[in-house]
Amino acid sequence: KKTILTGIKPTGQIHLGNYIGAIKPALDLAKVPHYQPAYFVADFHGLTKIHQADEFKQLSYGIAATWLALGLNPEKVIFYKQSDVAEIFELNWILSCFTPKGLMNRAHAYKGIVEQNREMDRDLDDGVNMGIYTYPILMAADILSFQTNIVPVGKDQIQHVEIARDIAETFNHHYGETFVLPDYQVQEGTELLPGLDGRKMSKSYNNTIPLFEEPKRLQKLINKIKTDSLPPAAPKNPDTSIVFALYKEFATEAQIEKMAECYRSGIGWGEAKKELFDVMNHFLEEPRETYKELMGSPKRIDEILENGAERARAIAKPFLKEIKRKIGVHM
Ligand code: TYM
Numbered sequence: 001k002k003t004i005l006t007g008i009k010p011t012g013q014i015h016l017g018n019y020i021g022a023i024k025p026a027l028d029l030a031k032v033p034h035y036q037p038a039y040f041v042a043d044f045h046g047l048t049k050i051h052q053a054d055e056f057k058q059l060s061y062g063i064a065a066t067w068l069a070l071g072l073n074p075e076k077v078i079f080y081k082q083s084d085v086a087e088i089f090e091l092n093w094i095l096s097c098f099t100p101k102g103l104m105n106r107a108h109a110y111k112g113i114v115e116q117n118r119e120m121d122r123d124l125d126d127g128v129n130m131g132i133y134t135y136p137i138l139m140a141a142d143i144l145s146f147q148t149n150i151v152p153v154g155k156d157q158i159q160h161v162e163i164a165r166d167i168a169e170t171f172n173h174h175y176g177e178t179f180v181l182p183d184y185q186v187q188e189g190t191e192l193l194p195g196l197d198g199r200k201m202s203k204s205y206n207n208t209i210p211l212f213e214e215p216k217r218l219q220k221l222i223n224k225i226k227t228d229s230l231p232p233a234a235p236k237n238p239d240t241s242i243v244f245a246l247y248k249e250f251a252t253e254a255q256i257e258k259m260a261e262c263y264r265s266g267i268g269w270g271e272a273k274k275e276l277f278d279v280m281n282h283f284l285e286e287p288r289e290t291y292k293e294l295m296g297s298p299k300r301i302d303e304i305l306e307n308g309a310e311r312a313r314a315i316a317k318p319f320l321k322e323i324k325r326k327i328g329v330h331m
Helices: 016-029 053-069 086-096 101-105 108-119 135-144 155-175 215-224 242-250 253-265 269-295 298-327
Strands: 002-008 035-041 078-081 150-152 183-185
Touching: 002 016, 002 135, 016 035, 016 150, 016 242, 035 053, 035 298, 053 078, 053 269, 053 298, 078 298, 086 135, 086 298, 101 108, 101 135, 101 155, 135 155, 150 155, 155 183, 215 269, 242 253, 242 269, 253 269, 269 298
Parallel strands: 002 035, 002 150, 035 078, 150 183
Antiparallel strands: none
């Protein structure tokens, strides 16, 4: 069986980038018979940013409820909260002893903050806690604890999966074949969904379209998507349009073909956006309701996650023991 693993950190509302870049491909992979999916709430990754208990808790429930509302089947998927699986954090330490500091200096998320500080003439370490700095090691522990083969992610996470691979190789080199080397899988075409302003859609840029936004707000946000200023009758290239890229994710094959034709023969952006809203809202109506229901019954979410954590620990625990034996922990 191939293990497919991915996580989302609770630092904001789930947005279209998360859905299209990670959740949708992961849910598709979960349907493949001989794959074992393991999807989780990366709450301790979220803790690098969110330091308000109530907010943290709500955001974590939000991630779990989103997956479930979109159809994740907890019977098939090992679905858990990262903080429930202590073995991951033990492995995190072990891996950190095999990770050169220089590798962390080059990690995008950390480097991004340093660059920003430099531009603003601030102390370079401003706003960097050690959790942010060593973030990729914990992510490596997430991945390697379960002998993961494939990690479905957005393009922004590719470097992290490569780091996990590097660390695994170093360890294997010292102690012999231990870890499976993971591969990432990114969604072609929408590896990095742009946000309202054209930059990468990201919680930290405040340019997101939350997945379960109320219809009215959703329509407003869609209307804000940046487009070119061609007149309505001018032909549009569907392949370079964000509005069309989004349309494709929610429409049927027949609808997509028809819409591409409309773009090529000329469609106003107002109308194109209205069409986008219609297919999106049609798809989201039911999950949005389920999401609300689930958010109202956190006990049910807890039960599902606890059950998943038990299954996750059953895999991670014996493997960690084997690793400890390999490094010479007296047992
Ligand atoms: P996070 O929570 O920032 O994002 C979750 C997933 O959404 C993808 N994504 C996007 N994809 C396309 N276009 C976008 N604009 C966009 N924005 C976000 C991300 O690539 C990601 O796949 N470090 C991870 C969480 C994590 C993890 C892991 C993932 C922790 N441990 C182990 C995989 C395996 C993160 O911060 O994702």
